[in-house]
Amino acid sequence: MRSLSYLLGSLSRYFPHSQSSSTPLLTFLLRSMATSAAAGPINPSNTRLGWIGTGVMGRSMCAHLINAGYSLTVFNRTLSKAQPLVDMGARLAQTPHDLAAQSDVVFSIVGYPSDVLQVLLDPVNGALSGLRPGGILVDMTTSEPSLAVEISTAASSKNCSSIDAPVSGGDRGAKNGTLAIFAGGDEAIVNRLNPIFTLMGKVNYMGPSGKGQFAKLANQITIASTMVGLVEGIIYAHKAGLNVASFLDAISTGAAGSKSLDLYGSRILKRDFDPGFFVNHFVKDLGICLKECQNMGLALPGLALAQQLYLSLKAHGEGNLGTQALILALERLNNATLGS
Secondary structure, eight states: OHHHHHHHHHEHHHHHHHHOOOOTTHHHHHHHHHHHHHOOOOOOOEEEEEEOOHHHHHHHHHHHHHHTTOEEEOSSHHHHHHHHHHHTOOOOOHHHHHHHHTTTTTEEEEEOOOHHHHHHHHHHTTTTHHOTTTTTTEEEOOOOOOOOHHHHHHHHTTTTTEEEEOEEEEEEEEETEEEEEEEEEHHHHHTTTTTHHHEEEEEEEESSSTHHHHHHHHHHHHHHHHHHHHHHHHHHHHHTOOOOOHHHHHHTSSTOOHHHHHHHHHHHHTTOOOSSHHHHHHHHHHHHHHHHHHHHHOOHHHHHHHHHHHHHHHHTTTHHHHHHHGHHHHHHHTTTTTTT
């Protein structure tokens, strides 16, 4: 793939107007060769990876790629967050453009849709501006479905490909390589990327561009109401005078058992609110969900309630805590504190 990418890039330089209607043959050749590149198997010997965003999730995901032998270039606005990966052997790029120029596949997992737009589509420093024809963008940020479609259209105009592939599983899923990955875009490209996705978790193909984001938003809606139910059950058990730890253990194998209980039950009891996923980012996700609900004419009252409760955490300056901090909102509503 690397040699073909260089060839495609050279053709683009020698024929700078290859996208115009006056040279349809070269345009067809570029696109055909890019499609042909998508047929080859991906492995560490022929595919250079780039990664934008090395925070709580990205750092662990990158570590799996390095340990598998892939050549990795990373970019993060806060350089100290990328240093552990540099110590493992990753190269550090100064801009997303420079990173993409050294990569065949570029992954991104950043905070907000505005960040995605900047790091991928900025005309000067964005990754797409540095990616050679045949290259692939994979955005793993939870973002807007319409933005995923916009990125795909922009990538296609440069004879590149784009996949939206947001993830679920939190910091533990990232560390253990057990994330659920929701992929939207060309199914052939998703299948080709499977050797990389497998290092991070299980990829689930959801449909064309934007459908990966829609699946992740539906996932967030499910989690939001589950978390409300979990913390309400905890508060109720506490007020009823139960041993809350024993209560959580008892329900964990019954119908009330859930991944949220497994991930966050003990953390809540220990007052461990370190972020596996930030409240601020969850508020962002639920806001996007509500916007899409308005577009669809959907009424989802559980989602709206959860979003308001999480907004209350943000209003109390708790946006950088983990989502399990929802217990704090219920404690304030009921004038109760676990353990008191």
